[in-house]
Amino acid sequence: MKQPILKLNKIEKSFPGVKALDGASVNVYPAKVMALLGENGAGKSTLMKVLTGIYQMDSGAIEYQGKTVSFTDPRHSQLSGISIIHQELNLLPELTIAENIFLGREKTNLFGGINWPKMYQEADALLKRLNVKHSARERLGNLSLGEQQMVEIAKALSFKSQVIIMDEPTDALTDTETESLFNVIKELRQEGCGVVYISHRLKEIFEICDDITVLRDGKFIAETPVSNIDEESLIEMMVGRRLDELYPRIDAGKGKCSLAVKNLNADGVKDVCFSLNQGEILGVCGLMGAGRTELMKVIYGALKRHSGEILLEGKKINPSSPKQALDAGIAYISEDRKGDGLVLGLSVKENMSLCSLVSLSKGLQLNHKEESASVAKFIQSFNVKTPTQDQIIGNLSGGNQQKVAIAKGLMTDPKVLILDEPTRGVDVGAKKEIYQLINQFKAKGMSIILVSSEMPEVLGMSDRILVMHEGRISGEFNTVDANQEKLMACAVGRNHNEVTQ
Numbered sequence: 001m002k003q004p005i006l007k008l009n010k011i012e013k014s015f016p017g018v019k020a021l022d023g024a025s026v027n028v029y030p031a032k033v034m035a036l037l038g039e040n041g042a043g044k045s046t047l048m049k050v051l052t053g054i055y056q057m058d059s060g061a062i063e064y065q066g067k068t069v070s071f072t073d074p075r076h077s078q079l080s081g082i083s084i085i086h087q088e089l090n091l092l093p094e095l096t097i098a099e100n101i102f103l104g105r106e107k108t109n110l111f112g113g114i115n116w117p118k119m120y121q122e123a124d125a126l127l128k129r130l131n132v133k134h135s136a137r138e139r140l141g142n143l144s145l146g147e148q149q150m151v152e153i154a155k156a157l158s159f160k161s162q163v164i165i166m167d168e169p170t171d172a173l174t175d176t177e178t179e180s181l182f183n184v185i186k187e188l189r190q191e192g193c194g195v196v197y198i199s200h201r202l203k204e205i206f207e208i209c210d211d212i213t214v215l216r217d218g219k220f221i222a223e224t225p226v227s228n229i230d231e232e233s234l235i236e237m238m239v240g241r242r243l244d245e246l247y248p249r250i251d252a253g254k255g256k257c258s259l260a261v262k263n264l265n266a267d268g269v270k271d272v273c274f275s276l277n278q279g280e281i282l283g284v285c286g287l288m289g290a291g292r293t294e295l296m297k298v299i300y301g302a303l304k305r306h307s308g309e310i311l312l313e314g315k316k317i318n319p320s321s322p323k324q325a326l327d328a329g330i331a332y333i334s335e336d337r338k339g340d341g342l343v344l345g346l347s348v349k350e351n352m353s354l355c356s357l358v359s360l361s362k363g364l365q366l367n368h369k370e371e372s373a374s375v376a377k378f379i380q381s382f383n384v385k386t387p388t389q390d391q392i393i394g395n396l397s398g399g400n401q402q403k404v405a406i407a408k409g410l411m412t413d414p415k416v417l418i419l420d421e422p423t424r425g426v427d428v429g430a431k432k433e434i435y436q437l438i439n440q441f442k443a444k445g446m447s448i449i450l451v452s453s454e455m456p457e458v459l460g461m462s463d464r465i466l467v468m469h470e471g472r473i474s475g476e477f478n479t480v481d482a483n484q485e486k487l488m489a490c491a492v493g494r495n496h497n498e499v500t501q
Contacts (some may be wrong), residue, residue: 010060011062026047032189048165060240064499067205078159081161083165084156085164090458097151098124102123130181131177144289150177164193168200200426201481212224216238238428246432250439252442255277258276259312264307266295268295268471269471270470275381279447281438281442282462283464285487287491296332296418335420337401342404347390351405352374353371378411402430417441435461459482475487
């Protein structure tokens with residue numbers, strides 16, 4: 001094996017109450033893709049932040065191109081040839097694509113002014129390489145989340161780095177965009193670059209990576225070629241235990257109808273009808289842009305309804321704001337936990353109780369004792385890994401943030417819980433914990449809508465499944481009659497009757 005272009009050796013990093021890295025190591029080889037894997041909280045993102053100078057390590061060593069280095073900030077590491085594509089977008093929606101790509105290092109002419117033609121030309125070339133069908137002059141805010149992620153990738157490529165770190169790069173991408181990204185990764189490999197690929201999508205690891213490094217609880221566990229390991233062994237290595245069954249679906253006695261949606265129309269939603277019973281999980285799937293999130297936001301009052309009816313326990317409701325939906329008994333957990341679900345600068349306690357302040361108050365006074373007791377109960381039952389309730393939530397791992405986001409909805413004691421991509425960006429161990437929590441509330445008779453892009457998740461956890469295509473319901477299945485082929489056929493627009501024949 002070639003000598004590593006980058007070597008992080010026995011890195012240690014502690015925060016108040018938490019040892020995030022405990023001898024973590026990773027090697028990155030030229031012309032190879034190294035997968036960096038582990039559960040949420042294993043230390044992957046912290047290790048990359050130490051590498052790029054966001055955090056300073058307590059001990060250990062970093063070697064880059066044969067020399068011991070220590071980067072003082074992200075700009076220092078970028079100028080040295082190390083780029084990182086973060087899971088959360090670091091872009092400005094009001095600027096153009098080109099302005100975002102070259103922000104802070106704009107192309108200039110001899111007189112120090114911005115050389116706009118050159119900047120647009122170079123940005124357009126990067127977009128073409130990634131197969132993005134937009135002009136570099138377009139305002140970034142006009143792009144979909146997946147397209148914005150491709151701009152983030154273009155920005156990293158513009159540095160012409162020797163090492164590129166990709167942290168959950170396909171999280172918001174369509175299959176076509178993912179394919180374009182994989183083609184670029186193959187090109188980078190041919191050019192001799194070293195790539196660090198962080199993902200919870202194990203299928204991608206086996207498709208695009210050469211080697212695997214596993215971290216657990218901040219410790220280095222193993223480095224191995226992809227060809228030497230299978231998925232089951234890899235999961236065991238990551239979580240330190242066997243996962244006998246990833247989708248622990250339970251049968252709960254179905255109660256009466258809790259939610260009925262009749263002929264609902266809105267932007268992106270066309271004549272949708274469905275019902276949901278107590279003690280039932282209704283799965284909703286479809287391709288990106290099918291209208292799943294739009295439908296949920298209309299029910300939750302976050303998007304305007306043009307026509308149609310929503311009935312909750314037989315009574316017509318007209319939520320025109322999320323507060324009205326919450327008051328009626330509908331809670332919605334957003335697919336974008338950082339943009340819509342959580343306030344990253346607030347504590348775990350403040351985030352969790354945010355929607356329940358009225359029920360936790362007497363008059364105008366918040367009952368702090370009751371608030372702390374309720375939060376403590378959810379932290380324990382959800383197994384949220386946090387040193388205290390007062391820990392800033394932005395310091396928690398993605399999986400623990402997601403548990404807090406779900407707990408925030410459940411603290412309102414809703415009749416209907418809508419979970420939009422509840423396990424996106426969450427590792428296999430935390431996924432199972434979230435599924436078990438969903439089952440607990442299902443067993444108590446709660447009505448749950450599970451929106452997911454992962455068809456195995458929908459098939460594994462739902463009692464019934466709705467498939468959406470272009471804003472409409474294109475298929476409905478009982479789980480026992482469904483499979484991935486049938487769901488995908490409806491997702492691409494084939495008639496339900498054709499699929500079931």
